[in-house]
Amino acid sequence: MTGVEQARLVSVIGAGQAGPEALAQAQEVGRLLAAGGYGVVTGGLGGVMEAAARGAASAGGLTLGILPGLDPQAANPWCRVVIPSGLGQARNVLVVLSGLGVVAVSGGAGTLSEIGHALKVGKPVAGLSSWPVPGVFQAAGPEEAVEYILKSLDTSA
Amino acid sequence: MTGVEQARLVSVIGAGQAGPEALAQAQEVGRLLAAGGYGVVTGGLGGVMEAAARGAASAGGLTLGILPGLDPQAANPWCRVVIPSGLGQARNVLVVLSGLGVVAVSGGAGTLSEIGHALKVGKPVAGLSSWPVPGVFQAAGPEEAVEYILKSLDTSA
Amino acid sequence: MTGVEQARLVSVIGAGQAGPEALAQAQEVGRLLAAGGYGVVTGGLGGVMEAAARGAASAGGLTLGILPGLDPQAANPWCRVVIPSGLGQARNVLVVLSGLGVVAVSGGAGTLSEIGHALKVGKPVAGLSSWPVPGVFQAAGPEEAVEYILKSLDTSA
């Protein structure tokens, strides 16, 4: 034995409160990523973060949640690994840096900050009903979003 | 003597490389903020950050630069106080949190992340040829941008 | 399915370069933690960090590495999950916060900072030939160190 396989993660970002459509999309994104062999990293809280983790975990994918606060019990129940960072908003940077690519589902100002951080370091970003920012691939649905990310990662590998 | 007056700072954000118009605008924003009794906090590097600090310092305003790296000598020469944070991109969060409001001048992905962080915590944000994000006041020039911020701070005080 | 089990992690801290005895101790600490049902979180680099991760991973334990830099390939080969934090030394805080308890094996100034952070938030800390700081349980060997941590966690649960 000379090591273990490092988990390949994709960040799924979006609001802590979201409507049923966004939640369904996030869950499907998580499921598709897990089916493609990827784990999911999120901000560890509710809404889109929970739905994406649920989708991934239900399909056997690894789930990582990076919380703004110090209490690991604040994580949603679908996070296998939890970082209670205590960094507040600065944890957004870690959520983005821990993924090879980013899928944004809907989302507010926090999501916008994460999109900015992701683009800054050149990570591929797909958006589903999210911010219309140049450089973000606007996907029609979860399949297209995940396909875009996986293709981008294949190309860059 | 029962204390000292805490400096009131406004964040000026924008790219480390910028064209002459953006630089002139940033410098004027800094000057106007200093004239209004405010100091300026930036990311401490070149371009818009340096121009804003120069404008403020030349008008007697306090200038704070929060660097991504560890070397204080990387700061532009107009920073009176320098934080060599070593936090990389996460220092963007500190730049925004250290100001009572934010003026964005032009800018790329890093600036976008800062706008997101600022809106997340409810700080007033004025933009000059910057990102057309809802919640950002689109100003026609430096005067209007600074006026918007100062009015917002008066109202909230 | 209503969720996944959140991994219970213990932080193992120590220098990136260490002698054969410290490495053997760290590996055994990792192995014992995994045997006890715990995963291991480290700073993700070499020396004690690598040995602890190797011990844990070889025994089927989950391994998390939180790197100071941005390159996930800088992680040692025994990290299943990697956070390329880009936070420099500030990642030490995350290493400590992500564990329920801390085992320090030998170690220099970075390890000292982590012991301080751990004690500050009241986590149990066991030391093996590490800093003689009040509040740190000085263990005679890996078994005693791990036993101390697991007992402390049982009591606090």
Add this chain to the structure above:
Amino acid sequence: MTGVEQARLVSVIGAGQAGPEALAQAQEVGRLLAAGGYGVVTGGLGGVMEAAARGAASAGGLTLGILPGLDPQAANPWCRVVIPSGLGQARNVLVVLSGLGVVAVSGGAGTLSEIGHALKVGKPVAGLSSWPVPGVFQAAGPEEAVEYILKSLDTSA
């Protein structure tokens, strides 16, 4: 005008609650640093942090406070510049990195973490009734502590 003079700061660290002797020492350290042309950076809260800032500010020195939380009003009244970092304990790293050297006055676990961070990056550290850590110059009083730091900085310049 080609720039402003970058403030030269020394970190003064210690507990948020301290006895009268430690407070008197911290205040004198701040005063002596200001008299020597240095500003003071602290964690911005009470106890040793406040006493050091008071000593420095009363002698005309610049004072910087880097808070763990988000509320700038939590700073003690002697901080001229305040960073409400929201980073929790991770702000300790910034307190140390923002100074050219460090004086520790008494102090608990948080102070210990700061001493570790300072030694890690090779900053000179003087201690007054603080942790007996190798590499920390144990000073007999404020004068000796400040003298040690100023000499170390002269040598390294």
